[in-house]
Amino acid sequence: MLARPGLPEFEYIRAGSSQDVFDLLKEKGADLKLMLGGTDLFVQMRDRAQGPGILLDVKGLPGMQEIDYRQRSGLTIGAAVTLNQLSTDLDLKEKYPVLCQAADTVGNYQLRNRATLGGNICNASPSADMAPAALVYEGEAVLESPRGERSLALEQFWLGPGSTALEGDEYLKAIHFPPPPPGARGSYLKLGRSRMGDLAIVGVAVLGYPDKSVPAGLRFRIGLNSTAPTPYRIPAVEEFLTREPLTEDLISLAGEMAMEISSPIEDVRATELYQKKMVRNLTVKVLKETWESLR
Numbered sequence: 001m002l003a004r005p006g007l008p009e010f011e012y013i014r015a016g017s018s019q020d021v022f023d024l025l026k027e028k029g030a031d032l033k034l035m036l037g038g039t040d041l042f043v044q045m046r047d048r049a050q051g052p053g054i055l056l057d058v059k060g061l062p063g064m065q066e067i068d069y070r071q072r073s074g075l076t077i078g079a080a081v082t083l084n085q086l087s088t089d090l091d092l093k094e095k096y097p098v099l100c101q102a103a104d105t106v107g108n109y110q111l112r113n114r115a116t117l118g119g120n121i122c123n124a125s126p127s128a129d130m131a132p133a134a135l136v137y138e139g140e141a142v143l144e145s146p147r148g149e150r151s152l153a154l155e156q157f158w159l160g161p162g163s164t165a166l167e168g169d170e171y172l173k174a175i176h177f178p179p180p181p182p183g184a185r186g187s188y189l190k191l192g193r194s195r196m197g198d199l200a201i202v203g204v205a206v207l208g209y210p211d212k213s214v215p216a217g218l219r220f221r222i223g224l225n226s227t228a229p230t231p232y233r234i235p236a237v238e239e240f241l242t243r244e245p246l247t248e249d250l251i252s253l254a255g256e257m258a259m260e261i262s263s264p265i266e267d268v269r270a271t272e273l274y275q276k277k278m279v280r281n282l283t284v285k286v287l288k289e290t291w292e293s294l295r
């Protein structure tokens, strides 16, 4: 017998319209799972963590594979846009570079040809690499249901590991990002066990930008993964960094604060203490780099 048995049997259906999705979600309920690239889903099914009888492929729905940028309203990325599409889009590299950089850290090239932004968001893993970048660009989940469309800030979308605010009759259509603040700079730094595509032990994204209304003259947004039940921002640290002109000492203190706020749990990849220290070190490193590029 195989140590890891193959996939359980399932029926594969390709949705042609939103109505197909609503009808099937209503009819089949928990026996149906929505599918994009399948890179999370198939692993969970192989490991028997998920056993849906039906996979409903929603990649072909209108707009799901589109990237739409408008100067006034910002960026809308269809849920089925792959991570390779994101990491290689020249326009995005210029306007939302932290998203492209984060996409490039996920798994390997072959995986990123299938793995999607929507799947990364809906899987609701605390270690999702797209999450810190999506948080610093203040991403919103665009959700579609028979009642119409609604948008939900990502911070409210993730409820815990594997758990989201999606209603039973809803699906993720796109992720929307407002225009980044003028002059914004930033980056995503991921610590994994290897460079060959491992989940994050800690990941930190920082976006900094000029803001004359605060004593520091700068503002920073900081997003983290892997060190709490959901990806998160640290508003207390962000606020602390606005109070006076920035110095290396203040950045070190911000790193200590981030470490205190984080609440990792020990897992196969790292101890709690190591993760906490890495939150501090990575936060300090990305803040310094971002500060440098703003000066």
Ligand SMILES: Cc1cc2nc3c(=O)[nH]c(=O)nc-3n(C[C@H](O)[C@H](O)[C@H](O)COP(=O)(O)OP(=O)(O)OC[C@H]3O[C@@H](n4cnc5c(N)ncnc54)[C@H](O)[C@@H]3O)c2cc1C
Residues within 6 Å of the ligand: 033, 034, 035, 036, 037, 038, 039, 040, 041, 042, 043, 058, 079, 105, 106, 107, 108, 111, 114, 115, 116, 117, 118, 119, 120, 121, 122, 123, 127, 128, 129, 130, 166, 170, 171, 172, 173, 197, 198, 199, 200
């Ligand atoms: C070898 C390997 C390496 C990996 N490395 C990384 C890594 O470095 N970093 C990282 O973050 N992740 C990693 N992953 C996880 C995975 O590849 C990503 O999370 C990926 O982005 C998931 O996208 P997908 O399109 O394959 O999602 P899917 O597997 O299709 O779906 C993921 C979840 O979202 C739900 N879903 C899908 N579409 C919708 C929708 N439209 N509306 C609502 N719910 C929906 C599904 O039902 C499922 O629960 C790795 C996976 C593997 C197998």
